[in-house]
Amino acid sequence: MDVPEAEMPERTRLAFAATRLARVAEARLAAPETIATRHGGPRQSRTTESDATNRNGTATLLDPFAGLTGINDSQIHARLSGIADRVFSLVRRVLHERPDRVRLWTHALSIARRLGATGLNLLFDDIDRYARDPVNRLAASYIRGNSYAVLAAETVRAAQLLVNTNAAGWRRAAALRSLRDIASFTNRGMPDADRWFVQKSLDQLCVGMYCATVLLEQSPSSSHLFRERLSQAFVDRGHELLASGNMPPNLRVALAWWGCKFDLSKPVRRASDLIIHLGTLVEGLPESDDLWTFFPADAPIAPLERIASATGATQAKRDGWWFDALMGRYDRPDIQQVAALLPAANRIQTSLSGSEAANLLPLPVWAEKIWGSNDPGISKEWRLGEWTCLEIVRQAALLLSSTAQTLDQEYLQRASRNDTGTRYHCAHPLNFALPSHLIDTTAASWHEWKQKLREPGNGVLRRVPLRHQIFDRRYAPLVVSEIGSAQNPIRGLGLCLFALLSRSFLLPVQWNGPGHESMLRHLPQLLRDEITYSSATLGILEACLQPRAAENVLANLFQTWNPKFDDDTEHDPVSLIDAADLARVISIAQTELEANQISTFNQQSRQITPVNLMHLTDVDWKHYFEMGPA
């Protein structure tokens, strides 16, 4: 089709067409059976299929593509890889005519990985041919450097896809074809790097090869698929860059970080195997402390010792970090030695290991006991079901709100003093305790359980003594200000609720580093992928965790001054003023749950979780929680 040059310049048109074509090819690869029917191939009957799966072990060894896609016809596979190759050679043709399209050089490599096209050797030959013209020498070096860096990332991604058993078969097959092509490219030998930046990207490529090899080795079920190995020279160089003492420590840690980022694109609670492997290669370096800070629950002894004995600003407000680091392994002797180095860690160590006979147990210990009780039936599950989680957080909110101040002379004086040393009552789960007898006590009905939790009067939840309390920056508000400090505990309480519902007191690792506040927004969604709770609880979590909800409290003040206020907060979560407000909202959600509970025989208490599907997409929370415009 002819498009006027003024509308779309030819070079843009070519690049656009190439990427569109890749999309179309992807759709063809995703629907291999249409090829089979279109070319009159006999539709596979069930008998041959079950034969193939019965001989699962041998069949996949013979042809990994059949094992991945479930299509036992080499002709179809040849046709599919033909489609991928045709698209890739078309992209190369565009690059041949228009080598100045740097973006397309980058795209070419990701297209090759996504479709599993072969021809990397040819692509890099193209760059060499391009460099023959003296005018292009520097440009060619630039493109080569860029390509190595992109290829490094694509290699890791291909390996990730290949070992991911939850990826679609055709994507894994494409990743396998692409890895084979990368292997054949590396087997040509280590290319020369004529400039420093090309050398840098080449090093990155070597680290990428190393990461890919580690990923494949860690997954024995997938490693047999890819039997041709990536060139040993590259992998060794990658290992050397990460582990050798001759390399500058900063470079080693930076490259390890680069490898880790591939497993951090989604919120995760623990370090993946690849991250642990890379981190362990650099654990001896003090420079790696910042890396391990993100993974407290997985940090080895050496970094823990360094972090414990470090002094200064980095240590401040980090008590809760030690809770994450100690929680799962406080009984190990080596960990106990580390914890002894730091008073805060020591304090957490004692409250975690606390005497079994103690009447009150810290909330995390209490909850872990119930989660870990390994009940054969399902008779105890409801003890930390949604209603009970809400009840615990409601009682915590009431405990914290009792200390809320009123707006009087004294308050203004304190606020204006700008005293940064003030310790807030931080809503960390470790700062609350519950009676241990509740874990095993019998409750014949919901009613009895409610009475036991709410007796006497205020409820069973207690705050731990002040000397045991810890402060955690992550549970504290984003903006620390004395004005409106009653709002402060809300976020911590929301995180407590999140932890109780998701049955883990570990927050996503990304949240452990400073500057990742946007992480909070994703927590309700993250939780929804693990378990299902009522839509009212979703509204509460959003109100506690969305930064907008806290900001709206101030923004709504504007409304009272300006009559022509245009309300853009309709679909925002409700704004909570203080912890008592949170308790009020929680009791609304609890009322809805209580209307849906029945107690049956054998002390089985059952709960309906009401989920309003309209509340999942757009919702007027203010109306729901009876707020009305402020």
Added chain:
Amino acid sequence: MTSKKPALVEALTLGVIQTTLDYEAAWNASSGEPKISATEDSRAWHEIRRAMRALADHDDQPRIILLPELALPRTRLDDFERLVCSMNTLAIVGVDYRLDHRTKSAKNEGLVLVPKNFWKRKPSRYAARVWFGKRDPAPAEASGFNEYVPPWSFRADPNVYVFDAGPYGQIGVSICYDFMDIERALLYRGRVHHLFVIAYNRDVKLFESLAVSLSRTVFCNVVICNTGYYGGSLVVSPYWDAFKRIGYSVDGGEIFTAQCVQLPVRDLDAAIHGCDTSPKATYKHLPPGFTASIDHTAAPPEGPSPVIVPLFTPA
């Protein structure tokens, strides 16, 4: 709680899909994990796409689509989400086991997909996902897990879910064997308009009689979406007239179908609230001791019914 309820629609168009997944071929103890095999994965995905295309071609596009238990491979979750968003319908589907390799436990789950702009009737790009689990494994399912080396265990979801689908009514769900849980039926009584059962069930006749009786005692529409490998998908409403009660039924094994069926909503809601009285009753009498826990909406008969926007407008 004062929350304004949208008026219920006259009838809900439901898309029932039966795919013909073969349990023996799909979950093989020799593979070491209860995960659908690659062959059955691509076959299932092929069938699901064909069925969705067939439903999209209907004049009266379904507002909710059902797929049987375990029908959707986990590898195709994102692709299926895109498919549902392009049709802009709700989907309640059975998904392959969620595996926890650390504890060697498997969860049998269903998924509700709500496209972001579903209620605005605008095309969506993303969908909200809600998972619900199975409480009790069928005996054959539980013993099947023990055949793996090392053995896998079944992880139960003790909760019972009610989904409020606004104008389409309250929806209860259960996965296969949970349908026999009498406490679940008790929980649902008076709380739902529809009970959707996604199943991989061999004893088709048993589920048929259960559906017929539960549609009267729970007093709701009961829809069984069984695997096409055994057939037996069924729609039952508690109508007074016997010939109207079974709205849709498939008999015979190894049948792949996709069908749109209409479920009454507004009239049934009136009947649940006891407003459907003799002598010209459309529905059966309410069972003894029945109390409705659904907010009475008192929908105006001329209430604004949602406009049907066809996917393809005729040129």
